[in-house]
Amino acid sequence: MSINNKQLLIELDNLLAPQTVKDYCPNGMQVEGKSTISRLVSGVTATQALIEKAIENHADAIFVHHGYFWTGEDERIVGMKQRRLKRLLEHDINLYAYHLPLDIHPELGNNAQLAKLLGINVTGGLEINNPQSIAMQGELENPVDVREFEQRIAHRLNRQPLVEIGGSHAIKTVAWCTGGGQGYIDLAASQGIDAFISGEVSEQTIHTAREMGIHFFAAGHHATERYGAKAVGEYIASAFGLEVKFIDIDNPV
Template sequence: MSISRTELLQAFDGLLQPERFKDYGPNGLQVEGKAEVTRIVSGVTASLALIDAAIAAGADAVFVHHGLFWRGQDGRVTGWMKQRLQRLLGHDINLFAYHLPLDAHPQWGNNAQLGRVLGFSADAQFGEQALGCIGAAAFSGVPALAEHVSQLLGRPATWVAPDGPAQRPVRRVAWCTGGAQGYFESAIAAGADVFITGEISEPQAHLARESGVGFIAAGHHATERYGAPAVAAQVAAQFGLEHQFIEIPNPA
């Protein structure tokens, strides 16, 4: 089975509704390739390694969370940008990228899928553009939750417990994938006992200790590796297309 590039773009746009979001770069078709698509490769980031793996897999389209173009970047096609574009254009591969819309989809997005993996169900949203999720949990404290997260995501988490007793029970957990450490104060205001995201910056450690709310940084890549394959698999199944998720390891 195959569908046109235009039909595939309409399917992704219809599912993810990028027009709803104020984002850091263009969502949708970033690089135009073949007019007909039979095989989709999904991945987290449009790196050279992913593009080369997609070429080896015979992909007509690559679907990612982190595309090639971001607001404020150098617009010259040199170095790494030339290499990535050269591979895509030389093999006539379409590149589809969705950033915040892929984080936010209530069923197939990064936040929903991270919740599924960790066993959490969101009952409310919070933060800018309502990207953050919050729901019920039952853990003895931040250390127990951090161990749970580390085991399920397959990498050690960085965590900070509040000052005072380390085993304060966790009954409400908030999460937002990737580099969402700036959502910590919104998570606190939403009533979280712990906030889970991908990265931690210097201020969050102090805020966790002083606010009584724990903070867990589980890895940018590790928290955002579930949405792209979920969306691509859903659309591929809808049209009878082939789909393969290719993992490019990233310690960040």
Template sequence: MNNIQLESVLNELLSPHLIKDYCPNGLQVEGKSEVKKIITGVTACQALIDRAIEEQADALLVHHGFFWKGEAAEIRGMKYRRIKALIESGINLYAYHLPLDVHPTLGNNAKLAELLDIEVLGGLEEGNPNSVAIYGQLAQPLSGEELAARLSIALHREPLHIGDHAPKEIKTLGWCTGGGQDFIELAANKGLDAFISGEISERTVHISRELGIHYFSAGHHATERYGIKSLGEYLADKHNFDVMFIDVDNPV
């Protein structure tokens, strides 16, 4: 498939034009015109780029790409080395951030719900059809310790659990993969029992305790492995691409 045609396929699927984001979504670095082999991964770090070169990929498809709002515009140092490697090898770089978080079946939030056996009920941001944080319910109530164990098994990462003054049982919960810890107040105001995200801030501990809601910090990388992997599997199944997911682990 032509590289521009592939971008159109991805844009039609993920609708980035409907979501205000902190970075450009789509084809960020143009490479060879014909794409057959795609490497998928969470972040376009040097290690993942090097693996894509080793695998003789035509494209790299990631959740975290380049050119973030507020980042320096100059292409030098680390950014130069990454982009130089892509250009010299002819690898196209495609990146989809929030559009991949919110996709109802392939997105990071949707895949986390599948892993944890949560029924999705809706978005936490009222009036926003593309709410980055969502909420749902468990089929059977769990204790905080039991949900922490389920997260550990599903994500291969032991979460940090704050639940000092939270309910003994968790039935309803909200979540936002990645760095969505500040949605905890929306979850508490909605009367949910718990909130899950990838990261934690110092303030999150106090909010959890004072609003009486469980909080689970389950890893930014760990909670966002599965959307990009699922997107690659979709491209392999629907468009016959040769796709390989490479997990460059990150403890954050």
């Protein structure tokens, strides 16, 4: 089975609705390649390593969460950017990238997939009056202590999280934002939520956890964002009959 590259763009835009969110990069087709797509590789970031794997797998397209052309970056096509784009263009590979739209999709998004993986029942957005809330909140089926939840994260993400214990309370309510969403901890704490999960941590995040009494888990930017691109790839395979392969280029951050 195959699909036209412009038709796949239409389908992805219909699925992920990039027009509904303000972002820091262009969402959708970032590099145009061959018109007919039958084999696609999905991954977290459009690194040189992922591109080379896509070439090895004779992929016609790549779907990622982290693409190119970020706000404020050097606009010149030199160095690392030139090498990446050169390989895509040499092999006529389409690059599709969706950043915040992939974080917030209610079923296939990074936040939704992380909740599913960790057994969190989603109750809504953390930004209560924002229907496009990037951060989410939910509940565990049964309360667990901090160390038990730490081991659940470590086992299911295959990565030991950084943990800051914010008190003696068990965890029932949880808020989370994958990737670099640690700034939402203040909002989670102000709502009395038991624990907050993100990918990254900042110096001030720890002080918030300690002083506002909320448990904090930094589970890795890459580790928390593996699952959205994988889920969309599986959707594409099922919906359009394409051959899709998720390739995880490990990143300890």
